[in-house]
Structures are given as C-alpha cells and as structure tokens.
Amino acid sequence: MIVLVWLSGACTKGDKDLKIQILPFIQENYSEDAKQLYVQEVASDSTHPGYNNPELNAEEIQQILLLFQAVYNCPDPEAHEVFDHSIHVQIKLSLHAVNLKVDTANPAIAQLAAGDIPTGNKDLDPLLTEYHFDSVRLSASYPGFPWLTLYTAFEYNMLPIQKQLLEMPFIMQAGTEMMLNLGEGNDIRLDRHQEEADMTFITGWGDCLTGCIHHHYWEFHIENSKAELISSYED
Helix, strand or coil, rough: CCEEEECCCCCCCCEEEEEEEEEHHHHHHHHHHHHHHHHHHHCCCCCCCCCCCCCCCCHHHHHHHHHHHHHHHCHHHHHHHHHHHHHHCCCCEEEEEEEEECCCHHHHHHHCCCCCCCCCCCCHHHHHCCCCCCCEECCCCCCCCEEEEEEECCCCCCHHHHHCCCCCCCCCEEEEEEEECCCCCCEEEEECCCEEEEEEEEEEEHHHHHHCEEEEEEEEEEEEEEEEEEEEEEE
C-alpha cells in the first residue's frame, strides 16, 4: 500500500511543497520502528501528552515514519547505507503484554492464573475487558516466583494500563515486557523537538554479545521536512 502525504521536498532546497509518497519499502520495513520510537519517547517523559493515554497516537507515529522517508529521500550516498544495513530499533517495548507481581492467594488471581477470564472480580474484569486481555502466561516457578504476564492482541501504550492495574490490592508490581535483539549491534535513536528532529542510525560488529567492539554512526538532522547527514563516523 502506498500512502500519499504532504511533505516539503526532503534533501532539496526551495519553499515549494511537493506531494510525495511514503514508499512501500518504508511502510513495510519501518512501521514497527516508528511505533517503538514513539512509545520510547512517551515512556521517557512523564509530561508527554501521550504518557497517560493507552491508545497509540497514529498521527505521531506517521510523523516519525515521515522522518524515515526524509532520510531515505536524501541523495547523499551515505544516507542510503543505513537502509542497506537493515538497521532497526534494538530494544523493543511490548505493546501487547504487561508483567505483574501478584498475590497468588487472592481468589481473582487464582482464577487468572488458571486462565479463567473473566475472573469474577468487579474491579479487575472491566480492565481485562477494556484492553482485551485474553491470555495469561505464568512464570516458570509460579507461584514461588509470583509473576504472570497478561496478553492482548491489541496494541497499547502499557504505562497507564500498569497504573490502573496497580490500583488493585492483589497486584504489587507491574512492568512492560522488553525485547532485546541479543548479538546485534544495530539501533535507531530519535530526538524530536518542535519542527526539528535528530535521528541516528547505528550498526555494530565484533563480539556484539558483550556490546560490540566497533560501531558506525550516521547522524541526521531533519528540519522543515529536509534531512541532512550531519556526521558519519566509526568508533
């Protein structure tokens, strides 16, 4: 699918707006990265407008996807190297799951651990229904290690959902699942502020299980929808 958007000509000069496309390559390969960068942006700033909103802001995610397209549109040969390396976000926050430390003796938790949803608890069940939690995974040594994970097929910012779940007296701790691509040195970092953004692509090699010996960085500054390669270097 090709999405048509209005964006000033990236990596070009002039004031005339050009009607350009988010190419299928960008849409298919970087939509998940755009979501992750948005969720990480929200999680790192308690004053962010989306911090207490469980719904992902599709417009903001689209704006981040436009940054990828701006970088892709740069004629600088080095700009295209980041796409040749298939660089993606390294640490991913789950949009489908929340980890909970629970009181295993509580009747509602016993029902939940057995996979019985709804549980019959008047406070917990509305949350399970609202966010479509429909499956549970117990920790390997449950109930000795009293943690379980709730799953939903829908995508959410889990931070406000965690806060709601922690209001239950039988839930002591809550946290978002994190996934790390072990052995890979690739990552994407984004810093957005007003109409500007800085996006850095990183690839690493050499013993990446312990953090990679070598890295290459491509740093882009994007302003007025124009991307400029500021720096390309290794350490």
